[in-house]
Amino acid sequence: MLLENEAGALARTVGLFAQRGYNVDSLAVAPVDDGSVSRVTIMTAGDDRRIEQIIKQLNKLIEVIKIVDITEDSHIERELLLVKVRIHNNRQKDLQRLIASAGGSIVDSNQDIYTLEITGEPLAIDSLLEALPGIAQLMEMVRSGVLGITKGSKILAL
Amino acid sequence: MEQEYKIDPEQAEMSGGEALVRALVDAGVEYIFGYPGGAALHIYDALFKQNRIEHILVRHEQAATHMADGYARATGKPGVVLVTSGPGASNTITGIATAHMDSIPVIVISAQVPFDQIGTDAFQETDMIGLSRPVVKHSFLVMKPELIPEAVAKAFYIAQTGRPGPVVIDIPKDMTDPAVQFPYRYPEKVFMRSYNPADTGHPGQIRRALDLLLAAKRPVIYVGGGAIQGNASAELSSLVTRLGFPVVQTLMGLGAVPASARESLGMLGMHGTYEANMAMHHADLIFSIGARFDDRVTNNPDKFSPQARIIHLDIDPASISKIINANVPIVGLAKPTLRKMNELLVRSGRQPDSEALAAWWKRIEEWRQAHGLRQDFEEEGNSAIMPQKVIQLLHEITEGNAFVVSDVGQHQMFAAQYYHFDEPRRWINSGGLGTMGFGLPAAMGIALTRPDNPVVVVTGEGSIQMNIQELSTCKQYGLPIKIISLNNEALGMVKQWQDISYGGRHSSSTYQGSLPDFAALAESYGHLGIRISRPSDLRPVMERVFSAEMADRLVFLDIMVDPNEHVYPMAIKGGGMNDMMLSKDMRT
Structure with a gap:
């Protein structure tokens, strides 16, 4: 959704989820365009009726400019993962192969500690995280939350 | 966003406190209900120096909010509250929540500690924006004195349009400092790209609604507070008279149609009349106008009016299909939408099914005769006053x-x-x-x-x-x-x-x-x-x-x-609208 980039607008958005008993599975937000607008991607779950209610309630917030359920159309989901691992004995090659196959890169290394960066669909990131422990010990990770955009000519913009 | 401003040439420069009072005058305010305190003193001094707004000194800030609310409900104009920071602000919360639940336009102006002290646990500091967030339609924290008139104009616009509701304006003390002067500019028109409330309902939906209404055999018109807040009584009454349909009113909708009207079945819901609740339960069509299928009306939603199709007219799309699914949703204001429906009815000359309607009224009369509201309270015979x-x-x-x-x-x-x-x-x-x-x-x-x-x-x-x-x-x-x-x-x-x-x-x-x-x-x-x-x-x-x-x-x-x-009557928990206790020892 597009939200006025004003003090308190994000608090109102997140507060609404808490007040009405909705879950936020993931939240990504940053200013876009001329900086007066924030683009927010919220991932939540529920049946059609619940999602419709969430969208209607969000639309009632004065600062919400536009909101769409992008899962109604074919769309692209992306998430960024930064993960720090300690590599198991002599598995550098395996790590490099795994990261390359996932389209990621090694952005820092210090002896046996590696920091990896991968962008992809949330499910691809999940499966990478499942594969990593065979090669390295997971020490720390940070995920950006899911970003979404519709395919084709349909747009969400001012 | 571009605003058009009105500049007063006679008094171009004023303080934030004076600008606030002046903006309230420009917004048409006659009364302020309030209670002074440290952070609000600049504003109170500005109030002292004018005579266009009367300030009513209350004894508790909650009461100030209810006064503004009562004023708004009776006059249709927004009520205004002024309180100091901390406990002054937090005491208004119950009143704000009351106005929010019933969609009443109330403006609460709360003073705040100076801007650079926010977050320091200063004396009489409370996060009013955070505290009130779940119970306001919107709120403003003023961060520049010269933005006070714009905040007031927007607050009045938001409080009164769409589904009305309370708006908080939180003003740090330094924003009203008499030493800081600036040119007063009040926006004549408010425009917000993110807020465009609906007006008349969609013509296609109105036509579909009329088709359903005219085909109905057992219709009920179900009226809530939205018909009153939306000043739609005249349009509603002519629709009711034209169609001759039974009307039930929620606790908030009483008076939208005269209780003495032939079509009125009185209040529905938990303590509604037997005939109103029975009509709702047995209806084949319910036309809801400015009501929200509240739990005190529907009783158990799974057992609600099993045969009824629903037309739901409301200004708030989130109220439609929230509890009970609507077959024909109409997002719009009651007044222009009902006016449009009346016009279409007159122009088309179409009439409801009079035979079915007569049979429906006969059933309703039987319900009323059987268990209508008890009227025979003796004036002097009892040992106690009833x-x-x-x-x-x-x-x-x-x-x-x-x-x-x-x-x-x-x-x-x-x-x-x-x-x-x-x-x-x-x-x-x-x-x-x-x-x-x-x-x-x-x-x-x-x-x-x-x-x-x-x-x-x-x-x-x-x-x-x-x-x-x-x-x-x-x-x-x-x-x-x-x-x-x-x-x-x-x-x-x-x-x-x-x-x-x-x-x-x-x-x-x-x-x-x-x-x-x-x-x-x-x-x-x-x-x-x-x-x-x-x-x-x-x-x-x-x-x-x-x-x-x-x-x-x-x-x-x-x-x-x-x-x-x-x-009595009293709805039986977990039942349908036809499940009622009718007295201490009689159930439906």
């Missing part, structure tokens, strides 16, 4: 013209059932939040406008004590309110539920002989207090209370009523 009789007499003596402002509990339901409202904005009560203590201050907000008709508070010994300190404010401003307290020496509705569902165990619902002498209490505030307990005193005393000699006085009439009386 609370319903008090309301019947109140209606008779005030000729149905009073502003009846209620608190919350059994007395509220008796008033809703037995004071038959023929006009909108005459029945004032906290329906959604159910706020005890609402009645007296809300009545004060109405009494201030000096209406031609009496302003009556119907309350009980429980509710009245939640804002009784305002008797002092009534003295200060000479507000001639009539307080009718149905005193059953117990929290009556709590006790009723305990009788029905908790084996008669009256846990913390009685006062163990600790009640004050309310008549003497009223006298100590400088008013007239009367206590009665004999049925034979009721009529003569009520007549005296509403006589011309009492017109300028506040009278507190403490009426000892039958302590064992329950409110």
